[in-house]
Every structure is written in structure tokens, then in C-alpha cells.
Amino acid sequence: MEYQVRLNDLHFKYPKGGFSLRIPDFRLKQNERLFIKGPSGSGKSTFLNLVSGVLKANSGEIFFRDENMSKKSSAQWDLVRGEYMGFIFQQFNLLPYFNALENVILSCEFSKKKKIRCLSSDVDMEARHFLKSLNLSEAQIHQKVSQLSVGQQQRVAAARALMGQPELIIADEPTSALDYDLRDQFISQLIKQCEISKTALLFVSHDPSISHHFDRVVDIRELVDRRSRARV
Amino acid sequence: MILLRIALRSILNRKLSSFLSLVSIALSVCLLLGIERIRYSTKQSFETTVSGVDLILGPRTGPLNLLLYSVFRIGDATNNFEQDTYKEILKSKSIDWSIPISLGDSHKGFKVIGTNQNYFDHYQYGQGRKLEFRAGQSFETIFEVVLGSRVARKLKYKIGDLITLSHGTGEVSFTHHDKFPFVVVGILKSTLTPVDDSLHVNLKAIEALHWDEEKQDRLRKGKIKGSDIDEANVTAAFLKLKSKMDIFNMQRDINNYEKEAIMAVIPGLTLRSLWKSLGVIEKSLIAISFLVLLVSLFSILISLLASLNERRREMAIIRSLGASKSSVFFLLIVESVSLCSMGILLGLGILQGALFTAKGFVESRIGLSISPFNFAENDIYFIILIFIGSVAAGIVPAWQAYKNSLADGLIVKT
Numbered sequence: 001m002e003y004q005v006r007l008n009d010l011h012f013k014y015p016k017g018g019f020s021l022r023i024p025d026f027r028l029k030q031n032e033r034l035f036i037k038g039p040s041g042s043g044k045s046t047f048l049n050l051v052s053g054v055l056k057a058n059s060g061e062i063f064f065r066d067e068n069m070s071k072k073s074s075a076q077w078d079l080v081r082g083e084y085m086g087f088i089f090q091q092f093n094l095l096p097y098f099n100a101l102e103n104v105i106l107s108c109e110f111s112k113k114k115k116i117r118c119l120s121s122d123v124d125m126e127a128r129h130f131l132k133s134l135n136l137s138e139a140q141i142h143q144k145v146s147q148l149s150v151g152q153q154q155r156v157a158a159a160r161a162l163m164g165q166p167e168l169i170i171a172d173e174p175t176s177a178l179d180y181d182l183r184d185q186f187i188s189q190l191i192k193q194c195e196i197s198k199t200a201l202l203f204v205s206h207d208p209s210i211s212h213h214f215d216r217v218v219d220i221r222e223l224v225d226r227r228s229r230a231r232v
Numbered sequence: 233m234i235l236l237r238i239a240l241r242s243i244l245n246r247k248l249s250s251f252l253s254l255v256s257i258a259l260s261v262c263l264l265l266g267i268e269r270i271r272y273s274t275k276q277s278f279e280t281t282v283s284g285v286d287l288i289l290g291p292r293t294g295p296l297n298l299l300l301y302s303v304f305r306i307g308d309a310t311n312n313f314e315q316d317t318y319k320e321i322l323k324s325k326s327i328d329w330s331i332p333i334s335l336g337d338s339h340k341g342f343k344v345i346g347t348n349q350n351y352f353d354h355y356q357y358g359q360g361r362k363l364e365f366r367a368g369q370s371f372e373t374i375f376e377v378v379l380g381s382r383v384a385r386k387l388k389y390k391i392g393d394l395i396t397l398s399h400g401t402g403e404v405s406f407t408h409h410d411k412f413p414f415v416v417v418g419i420l421k422s423t424l425t426p427v428d429d430s431l432h433v434n435l436k437a438i439e440a441l442h443w444d445e446e447k448q449d450r451l452r453k454g455k456i457k458g459s460d461i462d463e464a465n466v467t468a469a470f471l472k473l474k475s476k477m478d479i480f481n482m483q484r485d486i487n488n489y490e491k492e493a494i495m496a497v498i499p500g501l502t503l504r505s506l507w508k509s510l511g512v513i514e515k516s517l518i519a520i521s522f523l524v525l526l527v528s529l530f531s532i533l534i535s536l537l538a539s540l541n542e543r544r545r546e547m548a549i550i551r552s553l554g555a556s557k558s559s560v561f562f563l564l565i566v567e568s569v570s571l572c573s574m575g576i577l578l579g580l581g582i583l584q585g586a587l588f589t590a591k592g593f594v595e596s597r598i599g600l601s602i603s604p605f606n607f608a609e610n611d612i613y614f615i616i617l618i619f620i621g622s623v624a625a626g627i628v629p630a631w632q633a634y635k636n637s638l639a640d641g642l643i644v645k646t
């Protein structure tokens with residue numbers, strides 16, 4: 001497997017509203033950590049929804065693990081998402097009625113593959129391992145997530161994304177709710193864990209100040225086709 | 233499985249609204265099944281107020297009327313028929329036994345029944361249960377009386393007490409038969425039928441009650457022998473035939489009897505048609521409880537629907553973990569069904585508890601026997617219906633959640 005994700009002349013248009021996106025060529029290498037920047041409304045979240053198969057392209061090809069996923073059903077995408085991907089969003093990543101530990105374990109309950117890939121003898125230990133390595137204390141692990149600070153919540157979300165050795169972590173502005181000091185700390189911890197488990201990272205943010213942590217930085221506007229952008 | 237866990241946690245998380253939905257479902261289950269149980273018990277005890285009787289014989293009147301005063305002892309018997317007629321009918325070979333009853337007298341508002349030993353030997357109620365004595369035994373002389381259980385309890389009578397009977401059935405009666413006291417010789421066990429509200433004396437005693445004082449005096453002094461007294465005219469009689477095959481023939485013969493206007497009704501059929509005529513109440517009670525159920529199901533629908541907006545992110549999270557779009561749909565259905573199931577269980581618990589506690593009270597006050605721990609067939613239908621209702625109540629919010637989740641993808645904008 002050469003590329004984790006490859007898009008080939010992908011075209012997408014929202015059925016309602018005029019926004020459309022054409023990506024002539026996009027490649028994310030295995031184990032690559034990519035920072036995608038771009039102003040608000042430029043289509044970054046749309047792009048992530050396309051890569052994770054939640055939105056269906058109108059035309060073009062999408063490869064995941066060198067497999068052509070363009071014609072795959074949404075049920076097949078659900079499986080791929082559960083088995084190979086982890087997600088971190090801007091805020092409120094956690095189910096409010098489970099504690100931190102339960103939230104992390106949740107990802108293994110939706111995917112058998114993730115459960116099998118856990119390195120520790122059981123999911124509970126694996127989850128504790130990730131929570132600990134993201135500097136969460138034993139007490140915080142058992143706390144209701146609504147009682148955790150936003151920074152702590154984001155680290156719980158990162159731990160969940162890391163569970164079960166996903167091949168790709170997709171993060172949509174996970175740091176924008178954090179203040180500056182916390183951002184750097186959060187990103188370095190996340191990247192360190194990704195390096196250990198050899199996970200590719202697709203990280204979207206409009207904040208260029210954190211881009212130095214990444215292997216590669218691209219602007220979404222460079223990704224999309226000039227001609228299509230001219231029409232927007 | 234994981235969906236069920238999420239659903240349960242989510243229900244627990246929305247404590248107040250879940251609790252209210254739960255209670256409303258529980259109450260409607262209580263109401264629906266409670267009414268059904270009471271209806272069932274009432275019908276059961278109603279239709280078996282008298283059992284083992286093939287025909288009821290009486291003066292020609294409406295069949296319901298005859299049934300009402302002979303079995304339920306409601307209303308005043310309009311008229312009697314002659315002893316001679318009764319004896320003539322009894323000559324028929326197809327009659328196994330007969331219980332004559334003579335009505336028209338009362339004691340402190342309770343009906344006095346003139347009858348004979350057959351009453352205690354053959355009268356049946358419920359599923360063929362015979363009358364039993366709680367104390368004493370049946371009357372032998374004309375000065376003895378046997379009390380129904382409620383009469384004894386209400387008036388605090390015991391064996392050996394002397395009581396007087398009055399003519400007419402009003403509470404306050406002017407012609408007290410003061411000179412003619414009866415001694416209590418027996419008290420029956422409770423039957424939860426009108427027997428409990430009756431006093432039983434010899435048919436001859438009824439006859440003697442209506443003599444003038446001078447004649448009664450002579451009777452008391454032993455100048456008139458009991459065996460010389462005629463039996464009073466009969467108001468009605470319960471007939472048991474040797475063979476069920478003869479019922480219709482016998483009925484026809486009685487209805488066509490020429491010397492006196494008498495008739496016979498088949499109690500089972502008449503009881504059932506009387507019950508049917510009371511059916512409007514029954515149906516409206518059931519209709520009301522269905523409306524309550526409908527409202528409870530709507531309360532679940534509304535509370536789920538109202539929670540959906542704040543739960544959009546929740547749905548996106550489980551989608552990002554690999555849950556399918558249909559899982560989002562089913563999550564809501566599972567929530568609705570879990571809430572309903574818990575409501576059903578809670579409702580059943582409350583109902584059984586209530587019936588169990590109220591059993592004694594209802595039996596002694598209303599005279600209705602309810603059996604808390606049996607599942608009637610209808611109960612199961614109702615529960616299945618509520619279950620289907622809960623799935624239906626989940627469909628609207630589930631569909632809405634499904635649509636939201638399609639529109640949101642993994643990234644919720646709110």
C-alpha cells in the first residue's frame with residue numbers, strides 16, 4: 001500500500017446551495033501527517049466528509065488503502081470508517097452520558113477489528129494506556145465528560161481516535177477551542193502517539209501557527225481545481 | 233447491543249422527561265389492564281351469580297325482570313304464582329331438583345327469602361360452588377332464620393339472636409311482625425353474590441308472617457302445628473333438569489302453560505344479554521384508556537423529538553465510530569421501545585400491587601372478586617399493542633434523526 005488516501009478528479013456539489021468542489025489530484029501517503037489550511041468556508045470540512053465517505057462525490061475516483069471506494073455503498077464506508085479511521089472534531093466529541101474511559105472504549109464496540117488490534121490484553125487497559133499517555137489522571141478517566149475541561153475533553157477524544165490502531169486519523173479543527181499554550185501541547189502529544197502507532201493524520205485548521213508540527217502543509221485552495229474555483 | 237446500551241444511558245441522561253414518559257406509559261398500562269381486569273372479573277362474577285341452574289320459573293313478565301329479582305334480588309317482585317301451579321310443574325319427570333323462592337319481605341333493608349332445604353343443598357354460584365355455613369346450620373322449624381354473610385356482619389348478628397321481619401321491602405316498614413320473632417340458627421359463608429345480602433326462612437314462615445295476630449298467637453302457643461301450614465306462594469323457582477336436552481322443551485311447556493301466566497328463562501343466555509346491554513359503559517371505559525395510551529405514546533414521541541436537536545452531535549459521534557445511518561434510526565426506535573417496556577413493567581407492577589392491596593377491600597365492599605395474578609388473553613394483546621405503539625412512536629423522531637444525520641455528516645455545525 002502506497003497511499004492511504006488518493007483522490008482522482010473528484011467532483012462534488014451540494015444538492016442544495018451552490019458550493020462545489022473539484023479536486024484533480026490529492027494523495028496522502030501512508031503514515032503521513034498532513035496539515036490542511038484555508039479560510040472559513042473554503043470547503044475544508046466538506047473535503048473531510050468526502051474522504052471519510054459520508055458525502056458521496058458526483059464523479060471521479062476515491063481510493064482508500066489503494067482500494068477504489070468510488071462505487072462502494074454507504075454501509076461499506078461505515079465499515080471502513082469503523083475499522084480504519086479515527087475522528088476528532090472541534091468540540092463536543094464525547095457522548096455526555098458516558099465517562100471518559102467508556103467514551104474511549106466505545107470505538108472498539110462499534111468495530112471488531114479495532115478491538116482485535118488492541119495491543120493490550122483488553123480494551124480497558126488499552127484505553128487507560130492512551131488516556132494516561134495523553135496526561136489524563138486516573139480520577140479524570142472516571143469523571144463525567146461534562147466535568148472535564150475543554151482541553152481534557154479534546155485529549156479524551158484523541159485517545160478514542162487512537163484506539164485500535166486506526167490507519168488514518170481525521171481531525172477537523174480539534175484545537176480551535178483551546179488556548180494557545182494548550183494547542184501546542186495537544187498537537188505534539190497527538191503527533192507523538194500517531195508516530196508510535198504509525199497512523200496517518202489529516203489535520204484541518206485555519207490556524208497556521210501550529211503547522212510546523214506536520215510533515216506537509218497544503219492550502220485547500222491549492223488542492224481544488226482553479227477552473228472550478230473561478231466559478232465559485 | 234451497543235445501541236441498547238447507548239439508548240439506556242441516553243434515557244437515564246434525560247432523567248426528567250424520561251421519567252415523565254415512563255410514568256405516563258405506566259399509568260396508561262395500569263388503566264388499560266386495570267379496566268380490563270375489572271371488566272373481566274365483573275363479567276365473570278356476574279355471569280356466575282347463579283350456576284348449575286337450567287331454567288328460572290316465574291310469573292309471566294319480562295325475562296330480564298324475572299332474572300333481576302330472582303337472581304340479583306333487585307326491584308320488587310311484581311307477583312307470585314300459585315303453589316298449585318308450582319306443584320303441577322314439579323310433577324314433570326325431567327326435573328332433577330327445584331329451589332322455590334318467595335320474595336316480598338325484608339329486614340332492615342335486606343331481602344328475606346322464603347325457601348326450603350333445597351336452597352342449601354343445591355344452590356350454586358361461581359364455578360359450581362355450593363353454599364357453606366360459617367356457623368350453625370339450616371333452618372328446621374318455621375321460627376328459624378339463616379343469614380347471608382353480609383347481613384350478619386353489617387347487623388352484627390350471631391347465632392341465637394332473635395330478630396323480627398317486616399312485610400314489604402322498604403327500609404322503614406310499618407307492619408312489623410313484632411309478635412313473630414325468628415331465631416338465628418345459621419350464618420352462611422361469603423359468596424360475593426346477592427345471597428350474602430339475604431335472610432333465609434322457611435316458605436311456611438312467609439305464609440305465617442301474613443296471618444293476622446290472633447292466628448300467629450295460636451301458632452306460637454303451639455295450637456297450630458308446623459305441618460299444618462301451607463307453603464307460601466312462590467315468586468320464582470330455580471329448576472335443574474335431569475338432561476340438558478330437555479331445557480328447550482321444558483321452557484316451551486312452561487311458557488305455554490294455560491292455567492296461569494308463567495314463564496321460564498335460561499339464566500346463562502339472559503345473563504349474557506343483560507351483560508351486553510350494560511356493554512356501553514364497558515366500551516367507553518376501554519375507549520378512554522386507549523385515549524390515555526395514545527397520549528402517553530405521543531408524550532414519548534414529543535420528548536424524543538424535542539431532544540433531537542441537542543443530540544445531533546451525539547448522532548455524528550456514533551456515525552464517526554462506524555455506526556451506519558440506519559443505526560441512528562434504530563437508536564431512536566430502541567429508546568422508544570425501552571422506555572415503553574420499562575413503562576409496561578412499571579405499570580404491571582403498580583397494577584398488581586394495587587389489585588393485591590385492594591382485593592380485600594373490593595371483595596368486602598363491592599362484592600367483586602378480583603384475581604390479581606392471572607394473565608388474561610386480552611392483557612397479552614394489549615401489551616403487544618402498546619409495544620407496537622412504542623415502535624410507531626419512535627418512527628417519527630427516528631426518521632428525523634436519520635435525516636439530520638444525513639444532512640450533518642460527521643461535522644455538526646451548531
Ligand SMILES: Nc1ncnc2c1ncn2[C@@H]1O[C@H](COP(=O)(O)OP(=O)(O)OP(=O)(O)O)[C@@H](O)[C@H]1O
Pocket residue numbers: 014015016017018019038039040041042043044045046047206639
Ligand atoms: N449541507 C450543506 N448544503 C449546502 N451547502 C453547504 C452545506 N454545508 C456546507 N455548505 C457550503 O459549503 C461551503 C464550504 O463549507 P465547509 O463547511 O466545508 O467550509 P470550511 O472550510 O470547513 O469552513 P470553516 O473553516 O468555517 O469550518 C460553505 O460555503 C457552505 O456554505
Ligand SMILES: [Mg+2]
Pocket residue numbers: 044045046172
Ligand atoms: Mg469546517
